[in-house]
Structures are given as structure tokens and as C-alpha cells.
Amino acid sequence: MFAWVLAAAAATDGVPAESPRPAGCPTAERCGDIAVPYPFSLERRCAINNDERFHLNCTMSTNKQLLLHGKSPPLEYTVVCSPTCMQNPSMENPRNDGKCNHDGGCCPLDLPKGAKSIRAVFYLLNKTSPLWKNYPCNYVTVMDRTRFKFNTTYLTSSAFYDINNGEVSAVMEWKIEEKRCKDPKIHKHGSYACVSNNSECTNTSDDAGYACLSIGLGVGSGICFVVLALISPYIMRKIKTRRIKERFFKQNHGLLLQQLISRNANISERMIITLREVEKATNNFDRERVIGGGGHGTVFKGNLDLNVVAIKKSKIVVQREINEFINEVVVLSQVNHRNVVKLLGCCLETEVPLLVYEFISNGTLYHHLHVHGPISLSWADRLRIALEVARALSYLHSAASMPIFHRDIKTTNILLDDNLTAKVSDFGASRYIKIDQTGVTTAIQGTIGYLDPMYYKTCRLTDKSDVFSFGVVLVELLTRRKPFCYQSDNGDDLVTHFTSLLIEGKLEDIIDPQIMEEEDGEILKVARLATLCTELRGEDRPPMREVEMTLENLILKKRQVLFNKSSWRYDTNQTRDSTRLNEFVSNEASRQYTMEEEILLSATYPR
Numbered sequence: 001m002f003a004w005v006l007a008a009a010a011a012t013d014g015v016p017a018e019s020p021r022p023a024g025c026p027t028a029e030r031c032g033d034i035a036v037p038y039p040f041s042l043e044r045r046c047a048i049n050n051d052e053r054f055h056l057n058c059t060m061s062t063n064k065q066l067l068l069h070g071k072s073p074p075l076e077y078t079v080v081c082s083p084t085c086m087q088n089p090s091m092e093n094p095r096n097d098g099k100c101n102h103d104g105g106c107c108p109l110d111l112p113k114g115a116k117s118i119r120a121v122f123y124l125l126n127k128t129s130p131l132w133k134n135y136p137c138n139y140v141t142v143m144d145r146t147r148f149k150f151n152t153t154y155l156t157s158s159a160f161y162d163i164n165n166g167e168v169s170a171v172m173e174w175k176i177e178e179k180r181c182k183d184p185k186i187h188k189h190g191s192y193a194c195v196s197n198n199s200e201c202t203n204t205s206d207d208a209g210y211a212c213l214s215i216g217l218g219v220g221s222g223i224c225f226v227v228l229a230l231i232s233p234y235i236m237r238k239i240k241t242r243r244i245k246e247r248f249f250k251q252n253h254g255l256l257l258q259q260l261i262s263r264n265a266n267i268s269e270r271m272i273i274t275l276r277e278v279e280k281a282t283n284n285f286d287r288e289r290v291i292g293g294g295g296h297g298t299v300f301k302g303n304l305d306l307n308v309v310a311i312k313k314s315k316i317v318v319q320r321e322i323n324e325f326i327n328e329v330v331v332l333s334q335v336n337h338r339n340v341v342k343l344l345g346c347c348l349e350t351e352v353p354l355l356v357y358e359f360i361s362n363g364t365l366y367h368h369l370h371v372h373g374p375i376s377l378s379w380a381d382r383l384r385i386a387l388e389v390a391r392a393l394s395y396l397h398s399a400a401s402m403p404i405f406h407r408d409i410k411t412t413n414i415l416l417d418d419n420l421t422a423k424v425s426d427f428g429a430s431r432y433i434k435i436d437q438t439g440v441t442t443a444i445q446g447t448i449g450y451l452d453p454m455y456y457k458t459c460r461l462t463d464k465s466d467v468f469s470f471g472v473v474l475v476e477l478l479t480r481r482k483p484f485c486y487q488s489d490n491g492d493d494l495v496t497h498f499t500s501l502l503i504e505g506k507l508e509d510i511i512d513p514q515i516m517e518e519e520d521g522e523i524l525k526v527a528r529l530a531t532l533c534t535e536l537r538g539e540d541r542p543p544m545r546e547v548e549m550t551l552e553n554l555i556l557k558k559r560q561v562l563f564n565k566s567s568w569r570y571d572t573n574q575t576r577d578s579t580r581l582n583e584f585v586s587n588e589a590s591r592q593y594t595m596e597e598e599i600l601l602s603a604t605y606p607r
Contacts, residue, residue: 454538498527
């Protein structure tokens, strides 16, 4: 066991080398086994210059000697005083290079065995001495005296410190067995431990064992231990971090996910991503990489495997929901609908798992809809986006391998790509439902303004909760009003006010003026569909499949009218154009479900 020792010595100036004690004072004083050398004394009049600072008190207590300085609290000392660097005429021009003695500017001090803490203090008793001006450099160090060579340049420059960058030789000592040195030396070829040519045996101070002193290796060993002392906290942090990652990985059922991946060829092997990869991708979660956030967490933009991705860092949720997380990951990993943001992987080495999605670069429906100025998304784009979101929700509710309820449908969770194609995102609140169930009782999650009131009242989550939220999105597309902050003159929220105006036949009072000029009779139909979706009772709302078909029919009729106007110009082409139209309508209406098997089987995402 090694102890780092801070050297201590008292350096004084202006005191004769062999200054006698004042007349009537003892030539030598002791406190038990502790010698009290001049200029210290147990009597104040015998201390140098009658100085109170050099007056010590000696108290014998419980077989221990206590040296007390003045009125300070009692402390146990091994040695409290040391020789001083006395003034000597030879110090005016020191010439004794290589020797360390009291008359050459170098003051040696033998440290007592067992000392664990030593304090070095320089104190000038005679500050008018020319020596301080001529030789202002002072050093104290603990080292092997036999390996020190004094040089007079040490008194006037930093040469002593500059040599070996301030490092000095040290002596390493440890205790071995209960024998004394003479015993192991006799049996040197037995269990004798001091076998190196660079070590020697010495008896320890407590008369219980011997030690091997390794001389000359102090500097290198000291460097090693300094480096070890510096890197030990780093190593401990790395070990602790690794253990925390392993604990979270097991807690988040990472082993289960690994088994599921090995059994299911449709799930990418790269589904599990390490925390190190995620930190590198986000530049250690740099705040400048934040591209979004909400009630469920923060979204970072990152680069993973040369692909741009979106990384969702969720907020703390209850452990009960984390326990079901892996099953949701498995389900979402097999979802490959063109209107659902792809889940590329997850990181399980954090308290709450991190999700990695494909990056959609063109922002959210909310930001495209609520622009500053009179012109926003066209009515055709709004209607098409509504259909695409309906298709995604219909697929999640009924066509996925296991029904999934999103639970937080809103315009900020609908992303748009460069072609303004809708992508449903943010499944942080989503829940999968067993096929034989119609709902689940769970903690309330969602956004005010879009939240199903029956779910809020009963905590019963069903597919109709997503239908209500989608109905609010339809109202938002029709009005360009924000559901979470809207309030009518009567204090009604957006949905209530919209329904009242529809019943009163005053819908134009709230519809976005831009689309009033663009629509061709679809606004009233979409408005009625929105009110059906936002019925108070869930059983009165249509399922998402029915909503999807209604919107498809509206769009197909709109396209048919446009097709008739632009294509049926000549009687000779009517048969050909009619055939083209029938094929178009048939493909558009049945496209998603004829591709069902392909969608379910194409869940491997190269990254």
C-alpha cells in the first residue's frame, strides 16, 4: 500500500547556524520521545527571539505525546519541528556543488518513519537579510537523499524544477511477512521476497516484518502511479457506464428482442443500435441537432450509416409501459406502409429506449397549413393528405399484423416529404392491441384539442379514439384554425363551434376562404364526415376503413369530373377513355389491399 507524502520543512533566514539557546535554557528539550530542537522551545523565553510562534506546549495523554502550538486544538504529531536553514557566511557565495548541508544553501531533513502527512512552510525571520534578494528560489521535496546532487544554480533559477519536469526519485516500500531481514537472508533461496538486484531488505518500523526498498525506480514508478491516479476515475466511469448500459439493455428486454429478430426474417438485423452509435450520430445529443419535440420527447437529426435519420429521445414513462415497449417495436418494425414513417431501429441502453426513424425533410402538416399569409396548401393537397392519413390509420387499426392505436394524431405528427406525401409519425404514445380485444384501459396521453373526450373520461383507449383525433385534423384542414388554442365568442372549442355552424347552415363563417374558391362541392361532404368522426360517443363514430373509403370516393369523383372535362373531347375516343377511367378508379380504390401481403413482408430496411 502506497501513501503520497507532501514534504514539510521550515526554512528560516537570519539565524546563526549554531545559535545557542538563551542563558538559563536547557540545551536540549524533549516531549516524551519527540525532540524539540531550537529555535522551538517548550518555554517561550527559550524560543528564538522570545517569539510566541515558536513556543510549543507538551501534554502527556494516554501514552501519547501531544505537542500543542499556542491555543490551537490538540493534534497528535510525530515530529512538529525541523532544522532550519541557518545564515552562514559561506552562503554569500555558495560553491559546494553536489553537497547538501546547512552551510551551502541546502538543508536536509530526515523524515520520520510512519509519517503520512507532512507540511512544508517557508518562513523568514529576518526579511532584511540580503540572502533573500540574492537567492530567492526555494524548493522542498521528498526524495531519496543519496540520489540528490545539489547545484548552486538551484538558488537563483528554476533549474531544479526544470530537470525531469519537476520529478524526483522516490522510494517504494511495503511490508512482507512477519520475519526480520536477517531471517529471509539466511534462507534467500526460499520465500525471500527481495530478489531484485535493485532492491534491498530493511526492517519495518513496527518490528513486525521486513520491506524491500526498490531504489532508483522511483521516478518511473511515480509517473506510473500519477498516470494511474489520473486515469482511474475515467476507467471507473467507463466501467460504471458499461454496467448501466447492460442493466438498461436487460431491463428493456433487449435479450427478448434479439431472440425475436433471430426468429423473424422480416425484421432487420440492424434493428438494435448501440448508444455509442446514437451519440455519434447526434454529436452527443447536441441541442443544435434538435428538429422537433413534444409531450413525449425530443427529436434529433443524425447521420447513421451514411443515412440521415430522426432519433426520438423519449421522456421518462412508467416502467409498466416500458415492459410492453419491445413488443411494440417488433410490431412497428414490420410496418412498411408508405404513409407511415419507417422505424429503422432502437437503442435499449438508456433508461427509456431511443427510437430511430427515417428522416422526412419537408416539415409537418401543421407548419405547411398555418403559414403567414393568405395562401396555404391547396384544397386538392389537403384532401389528398387527409386520405393518406386515413389510409395509414386504417392500415394500423386493421391491416397490420397486430392492431396499433396511435393515440396522438395531430397535424404536428403528420410529416410531409418533398412531394407533400403524408407520413404519420411519433409513435411514442402508441399502443398495440391484441387481435381479440377492442380496446385497453391505460393512462391518458394525447394533446388537448385533439384528445377523445370519452377516452379522457374513462381512460378506455379504442380505435375510435384515433377516429376522433382524425376528425379534428379534418376540421383543422377545413378552417386553418388551431384546435389547441381556439375559442369562439361563446367559449366553445373548435369542434363544438364547427358542429354548431354546420347545423345552423353557416359553415362559410369558419371555412378557410382560400379553399372556398378552389373546392367543387366537396367541402360540405368533408365537413359532415368530420362531425361524424367527432361524435361524443365512440360507437357513433365510423371506423377508419369507412372514413378512408368515403374520402377515396370524394377524390375519385373529383378526378372523374376533371377527367371528363379534359379527356372526353372526341366521340371517337370515348370508348378508349372510358376504359382508362374504369381501370384508374379500380386501381385507386383497391390499391392498398391488393398490396397487403407485399407490405407485410417487406420490413427489412437497409440503412
